[in-house]
Amino acid sequence: MRVAGSYCSWDNDLGKVRQGWNITPKLPSKLSPRSRTISRPQRRQRLAARSRTVEIDSEVSGLQELSATTGRRLVFLGTGTSTGVPVFGCDCSVCSSADPRNRRLRPSVLMKFPLGNLLIDTTPEMRLQLLREQIRHVHAIAYTHNHADHLFGLDDARLFPKYVGGPVPIYCEPETEASIRSIFHYAFHEAGLSLPAGHLPKMRFESISPGIPFELLGQRILPIRLEHGRFNVLGFRVGDLAYCTDVCRIPASSWPLLEGLDTLILDALRYEPHPTHFNLEQALDVVERLKPRRAFFTHLSHSFDHGPTESTLPPQVALAYDGLALEF
Ligand SMILES: [Zn+2]
Ligand SMILES: [Zn+2]
Ligand SMILES: [Zn+2]
Numbered sequence: 001m002r003v004a005g006s007y008c009s010w011d012n013d014l015g016k017v018r019q020g021w022n023i024t025p026k027l028p029s030k031l032s033p034r035s036r037t038i039s040r041p042q043r044r045q046r047l048a049a050r051s052r053t054v055e056i057d058s059e060v061s062g063l064q065e066l067s068a069t070t071g072r073r074l075v076f077l078g079t080g081t082s083t084g085v086p087v088f089g090c091d092c093s094v095c096s097s098a099d100p101r102n103r104r105l106r107p108s109v110l111m112k113f114p115l116g117n118l119l120i121d122t123t124p125e126m127r128l129q130l131l132r133e134q135i136r137h138v139h140a141i142a143y144t145h146n147h148a149d150h151l152f153g154l155d156d157a158r159l160f161p162k163y164v165g166g167p168v169p170i171y172c173e174p175e176t177e178a179s180i181r182s183i184f185h186y187a188f189h190e191a192g193l194s195l196p197a198g199h200l201p202k203m204r205f206e207s208i209s210p211g212i213p214f215e216l217l218g219q220r221i222l223p224i225r226l227e228h229g230r231f232n233v234l235g236f237r238v239g240d241l242a243y244c245t246d247v248c249r250i251p252a253s254s255w256p257l258l259e260g261l262d263t264l265i266l267d268a269l270r271y272e273p274h275p276t277h278f279n280l281e282q283a284l285d286v287v288e289r290l291k292p293r294r295a296f297f298t299h300l301s302h303s304f305d306h307g308p309t310e311s312t313l314p315p316q317v318a319l320a321y322d323g324l325a326l327e328f
Contacts, residue, residue, distance in 0.1 A: 067327035070239060071114040072219075074265075074328060077129035079320045080104025081269055081277075081301045082149035084125075094302040101306035101321035105129060106149040107245050107299045109265070110138075111238060115217040118142060120236060120243060126153030133323070137163050140216055142208075143172035144245055145233040146179035154184055158201040167204040171214065171221075173234065177205050210234060211257065224257045226250060229276030241265070241328040245299050248276050250286065261292035263328050265320065268297035270304070280304075287317055296320040 067073060078084075085104040086095035094102050106123035110130075116139030123129065130138070138160050144150055160168045170180070180203070181188055187201045208214055210225035224235040226247035235244035235254075240262035244250075247267045250258070258264070268283035277299060278286065287295045298320045310319050 070328060072239065072241075072328050073112040074241065074243075074326045075110045075112070075133055075135075076296075076298065076320045076322055076324045077108040077110055077119075077133065078105035078123050078125060079298045079300055079322055079324075080106055081299050082106065082147070083301075085300070085302045087302050090302060092302055094305050097305065099306055101319070102302075102304075103322065104300055105322055108150070109243055110135060111219075113217045113219050115219075116140070118217060118219075118221075120144065121150040121245075122153040122157060123149060124152045127156040129322075138168070139164050140169045140171065142216075142221070142234075142236060143170070143176045144235070144243075145173075145228065145231060146176040147231070147246070150246070151176075151179065151183070154180065154201060155187075157203075158187075159198055161202045162197045167202040169206050169216075170203045171206045171208050171216065173209070173232070174207055175232070177207070208234070211253070222257060224254050226254065231276070237261075239328060241326075246277065248274065248278055248282075255289075258290050261290055262294070263326065264290060264292040264295040265298055266295060267299045268319075269299055270301045272303075280309075284314070284317065287314070292316070294318070296324070296326075 081104070084106055085102060105125040105128070108119065108121040108123045108126065108129060110133065111118045111120065117135060117137055119126075119130075119138045119141045121144055122141060138157070141154075141157065157168055170177070172180070184201060186192065187203065192200045206214070208223050210223050213220050213222040215221075219238055222237040224237055224242065224244070226233040226235045226244055227249040228246045229248060231246075233246045235242055235247070235258075237243075237257065240260060242258055242261055242263070243265045244258075245265070245267045264287065266283050266286060267278050268280050269277035271280050273279050273282075280297070283297055293316065295317045296319070297317070300319060304319060306319055306321060313319070
């Protein structure tokens with residue numbers, strides 16, 4: 001379903017602002033050419049200034065802010081590559097940039113539905129990301145794959161059952177389940193089962209497969225096979241939005257599953273080619289082929305200075321940044 005309105009529903013950030021999110025990004029003094037009229041953070045700042053008096057401290061209130069058409073909202077919790085940006089020890093111009101859009105935590109999104117919140121991946125910064133966005137409940141987790149930058153925050157999910165009343169459903173492929181059972185082995189010891197809620201992560205695995213949709217929180221979610229070098233990854237399609245991170249090749253069987261998209265979120269690591277990720281040129285080729293109404297690139301390295309890079313992109317394509325929210 002196509003959402004009415006202009007490319008990028010930046011006004012939708014109002015929902016987050018109304019929830020009391022008051023970290024106003026500091027803008028660079030020199031804005032990119034595209035930003036000179038009115039940049040997205042500028043618009044967010046203005047909305048924040050208008051709305052800061054409204055303080056609603058409740059996840060339920062947040063849900064009330066969901067899209068009137070579909071009731072769905074996506075928040076980018078992190079948009080950086082596996083190192084995050086700034087990169088430890090790097091003093092390049094992006095890593096030392098004052099533009100908050102150049103500060104990228106490890107990649108993850110939260111999908112907010114009327115019936116609850118689905119977290120895609122648990123990055124090492126998951127706790128900080130959820131606190132930043134004032135997310136009070138996560139009702140389910142889905143994993144794209146088992147790499148450390150997408151998985152290692154899982155221990156902090158031990159608090160989720162306390163608020164949702166039972167083990168957290170984990171939707172993933174068997175390979176990711178095996179990794180979780182190995183890396184977080186202490187969560188599966190029998191002795192731990194009797195511990196009070198909050199001491200250990202309590203999980204309930206739901207096995208998923210590419211091409212076979214599953215129902216969750218009132219939504220139909222379609223896992224899509226993506227290739228990430230020698231690793232297999234899942235993209236997720238909900239309605240006409242697809243989240244496809246950590247990908248360097250889309251198998252032939254997956255292209256039809258990505259047709260008719262309104263919003264494509266896609267891996268674009270850097271300018272140079274990479275063995276396991278799309279580079280910028282390849283990601284633009286995918287956009288050209290799929291022709292979504294709008295596309296956002298994620299899993300971004302320190303190659304990209306947000307403003308200058310974005311000013312070179314086609315109008316329907318943007319770089320995502322941490323905290324960006326979309327309705328879909
Ligand atoms: Zn990754
Ligand atoms: Zn750097
Ligand atoms: Zn990966």
